[in-house]
Every structure is written in C-alpha cells, then in structure tokens.
Amino acid sequence: MKSKGLCITFLLPGPGHIPVGGLKVAYEYANGLSRLGHAVVVVHPASLYIDTPLKRKPRLMAGYIYRGMTGKYRPNSWFPLDSSVRMRWTPSLAARYVPDADVVIATAWQTAEWASQYPASKGRQFSLIQHLETWNGHLDRMYRTWTAPLEKIVIARWLERIALDLGQKATHIPNGLDFTKFYVQTPITERDPNSVAMLFHDYDWKGSADGVRALCIVREQVPDLRATLFGVPPRPPSLPGWIHYHSCPPQDILRGIYNSVAIFVAPSWAEGWPLPPAEAMMCGAALVGTDIGGHQEYAIHEETALLSPAKDPAGLAVNLKRLIDDPELRLRIARAGNAFIQQFTWDRAVRSMEQLLTSHLSDRDIATTKSPSSALR
Numbered sequence: 001m002k003s004k005g006l007c008i009t010f011l012l013p014g015p016g017h018i019p020v021g022g023l024k025v026a027y028e029y030a031n032g033l034s035r036l037g038h039a040v041v042v043v044h045p046a047s048l049y050i051d052t053p054l055k056r057k058p059r060l061m062a063g064y065i066y067r068g069m070t071g072k073y074r075p076n077s078w079f080p081l082d083s084s085v086r087m088r089w090t091p092s093l094a095a096r097y098v099p100d101a102d103v104v105i106a107t108a109w110q111t112a113e114w115a116s117q118y119p120a121s122k123g124r125q126f127s128l129i130q131h132l133e134t135w136n137g138h139l140d141r142m143y144r145t146w147t148a149p150l151e152k153i154v155i156a157r158w159l160e161r162i163a164l165d166l167g168q169k170a171t172h173i174p175n176g177l178d179f180t181k182f183y184v185q186t187p188i189t190e191r192d193p194n195s196v197a198m199l200f201h202d203y204d205w206k207g208s209a210d211g212v213r214a215l216c217i218v219r220e221q222v223p224d225l226r227a228t229l230f231g232v233p234p235r236p237p238s239l240p241g242w243i244h245y246h247s248c249p250p251q252d253i254l255r256g257i258y259n260s261v262a263i264f265v266a267p268s269w270a271e272g273w274p275l276p277p278a279e280a281m282m283c284g285a286a287l288v289g290t291d292i293g294g295h296q297e298y299a300i301h302e303e304t305a306l307l308s309p310a311k312d313p314a315g316l317a318v319n320l321k322r323l324i325d326d327p328e329l330r331l332r333i334a335r336a337g338n339a340f341i342q343q344f345t346w347d348r349a350v351r352s353m354e355q356l357l358t359s360h361l362s363d364r365d366i367a368t369t370k371s372p373s374s375a376l377r
Contacts (some may be wrong), residue, residue, distance in 0.1 A: 005037045005348040006357060007101035009123060011093055011111035012044050015073035016153040016361055019248065021275045022130045025155070025175055026107045027079050029128075032176075032350030034084045041099055042085060044073045047092040048110045051115075062090050078248075103357050105153075110307050111131050112145035125150040126358055129156055129159055129170070131272035131294075135205065151360055153353070158293025171356055173272045174297060176346030182282040186259040188334045194224055197285065199276045200231035200245070207267035207290065207310065214265065214316035216240065222324055223332055228257055258283035262330060263323050266295060269310040273297050281341045286334035288319045298344065304337040 010030055015255045016023045026042070034040045046064035047057070067073040073089045075081060090097035093114040098104065101123035106112035127150040133142055146152070146163065152159045152170035163170035177197030194229070196215065200208045212229075219225040229239070230246040239245060246253065258264070264280035264287055271294030277287055278298055287305035289295045290312075299305035306322060323330040 005039060007039045007123065008033055009101045009104045010040070010042045011097060011104065011106050011115060012042060013048050013108035013111055015044050015067055016075040017072050017077065017086070017231055019078045021238055022107060023075065024079060024275065025130060026128070026345055027075060027081055028176060029350060029353055030085045031082045032346055033354060034082050036350065036354055040085050041088060041101070043088045043090055043093065045090050045093045045097055050110070050113050061091065074330070085374060089322055095119060095122060102361055106150065109142040112148060112150055113141065114148060116145065116148040118242070126357070127152050129154045132159065132162060132270070135203065141207045153356065156294055156297050158296070159272065171347055173352045173356070174344055175275070176349035177278055177282060177341065177344045178346060179282065182279045184257065184259065184284040184338065188284045188331060191262040192226060193262050193327055193330060194222055196260040196263045196320065197228045197257050197280065198265040198267070200229045200236065202233055205269045207269050210311060210313045210316065211265050211267035212239065213313035214267065214320060215243065217317035218315065218320050218324070228261060230254065230257060255283060258285055261285055263288055263320060265316060265320060266290065267316055268292060271295060278341055280343065281337040284334055284338050286323055286330045287337055288316060288323065296342055304340045305333060336371045
C-alpha cells in the first residue's frame with residue numbers, strides 16, 4: 001500500500017502569504033508526506049466560511065482574482081514548499097474545487113465543516129486539530145466539528161482530553177521541529193543573562209500585553225534589561241522605546257534573535273502546541289512561560305522551564321527575575337529544555353501521520369480513488 005502512495009489533500013483556512021504557526025504545521029506535513037512518495041495537494045480558499053454572506057462575495061472574488069494572478073496566496077516569502085507539493089487557490093472549499101483523493105485533512109474548524117459534507121470520492125476525512133478555536137465566534141458550530149464523523153488528530157494532550165470529554169476518540173501526534181533551521185549557535189554560557197526575547201501578537205489571548213508588563217516590572221529592578229520582540233505586525237506604537245522590535249524577521253534573523261538571548265518569555269493564555277517557545281529552546285534559551293496545556297507539551301516546571309498562571313504578569317516577572325539572579329538555575333533550565341526538545345522531530349511526526357492515514361484505509365479504499373497523477377490534474 002505504501003509503495004503505491006496515497007493521494008492526500010490538505011484544506012487550509014485561507015492564503016499562506018504570512019507566517020502562521022498552524023499553516024506551517026500543515027506545510028511541514030505536506031512536504032514530509034510528499035517526500036515519502038505520496039501525492040499531496042494543498043488547497044487555499046479565498047472564502048473560508050461555508051455560509052459566507054452574499055454581500056461579501058464580490059470583495060472576496062476580487063481578492064481571489066488578484067491573489068490568483070500574482071501568486072500571493074503562496075508561502076514563498078517564509079516557507080519553502082517542495083516542488084512536488086501541488087498548490088491550489090480556489091474561490092471556496094466547495095467540493096467541486098477539491099480534487100478526488102484517498103485522504104482529505106481539514107486543518108481548522110471551518111475547513112472541517114466543509115470536509116464533513118464531501119462525497120466519498122474526496123477521500124477519508126480527517127481533522128488535524130491544533131487548538132480550541134474559540135476566537136472566531138460560532139462556538140456551537142466549532143464544537144459540532146469536534147463530534148462530526150471525521151477522524152480526529154490532535155497535536156497536544158489537552159486537546160485529546162477535550163475530545164474524550166466530548167465522547168470522541170483522537171490520535172495524539174505532537175508537532176515536529178526543524179533542527180536544521182533552529183539550533184544553538186551562541187554557547188548558552190556566553191549569553192548576557194539580562195537578555196530576553198518574546199513573540200508579539202495582536203490577539204489578546206497571546207498575552208503580549210502581559211509579557212510587556214512583566215518585562216517592565218523586571219526592568220524597574222534590572223535597569224540594563226535588554227528585550228527583543230518580534231512578530232508579524234509593524235512595531236506597536238505603545239511598545240516602550242527601550243524594547244527592540246523586528247517585524248516579520250526571516251528565519252536566519254529569528255534564529256539569531258533566539259541565540260542572542262538568555263531567556264524567552266511565552267505569556268499566552270492558551271495555545272495548541274506553540275512553535276516560538278520550542279524554537280527558542282532549540283536555540284538554547286531558558287523558557288519562562290504560562291502554565292497552559294500547549295506549553296506543557298515540552299515545558300515542565302522547574303525542569304525544562306519556569307511556569308506561572310496565565311494572565312499574571314507579576315508571576316512571569318518573578319520567574320524572569322529568578323533566572324536573571326540565579327545563573328546556575330538559568331543554565332540548568334536552558335540545557336534541560338534544549339535536551340528535552342530534541343525528541344520532537346518532523347521525521348517522527350510525519351511517520352506517525354503516515355502510519356495513521358494508511359491504517360484507516362484498506363487496499364480497496366485506495367483502489368477506488370483516482371491515481372496520484374490523475375488526482376492532481
């Protein structure tokens with residue numbers, strides 16, 4: 001069955017022109033599965049919701065035409081997709097725009113809503129659940145996709161517990177990490193103990209305001225604290241002038257940021273399986289974060305990180321100050337975190353995904369779908 005290769009379709013929740021962690025995970029799987037000999041198509045819709053109001057459709061169609069002509073739905077500026085992975089830019093995720101396949105994988109609740117209505121020719125239906133997506137509204141619809149007849153794949157144990165509470169079975173496959181892009185360049189012992197980095201995000205639940213507040217609390221006690229933030233938005237006007245900021249840094253610059261600091265602060269209120277704290281650990285930074293499900297996949301309090309409750313800037317500040325004041329503790333946390341994070345390889349994740357997909361398909365299932373070449377036309 002593996003030698004034949006599967007036809008696999010990924011449904012993304014929109015264009016991929018800006019860096020987004022959930023999109024990156026899908027692209028990594030697309031690359032990895034393609035390298036294993038499977039025929040992979042990634043579908044990007046201009047219109048995401050299954051019930052998009054009619055009045056919004058002209059604007060969405062204009063965006064569809066523009067991005068289709070310019071290719072600006074692709075992740076070319078921030079993620080290298082293999083040439084063997086086929087990309088589709090479609091008006092929506094209606095079945096007529098999606099190729100026939102052996103497997104179709106939804107990557108957000110809105111895409112799962114579409115997939116649950118597809119005919120069997122589109123493939124066995126899976127849902128790659130990367131978060132409890134409460135920020136878009138429509139909570140009833142979001143929860144219905146958790147109980148829809150799709151095979152559930154979760155990236156974190158806390159999401160698996162939600163599935164169980166809803167009476168659903170889910171397969172836990174933690175994210176992978178690319179150790180060719182993020183690694184220790186500057187020895188951990190040679191870093192300025194007063195240097196800190198953090199991701200900035202516009203969403204409230206990312207906790208950026210809490211993180212900045214924690215940094216300000218610590219700077220009152222450590223005047224030479226050096227903080228570097230990075231994110232997709234332009235520099236926020238409210239950011240204190242002493243904090244350095246990088247907007248959309250390329251991966252080599254981001255790796256340099258991680259390697260230039262002793263500590264990384266992760267202040268989110270909720271996360272699926274966040275990549276930036278893990279990337280910082282890969283580069284040798286000690287992690288100070290919130291005690292939430294996503295962080296707990298690799299952050300063990302007092303072992304691989306120092307954790308405090310979410311929405312508590314003072315708690316973050318206390319742990320940040322502990323690491324600044326105690327070099328031995330910081331070095332122990334940084335080394336243990338770097339060692340622990342090594343287990344999360346993309347090879348492991350992709351192989352686990354491939355095994356799961358093939359185990360749910362019989363030879364008859366695959367024989368009744370189109371061949372990889374014809375499904376990509």
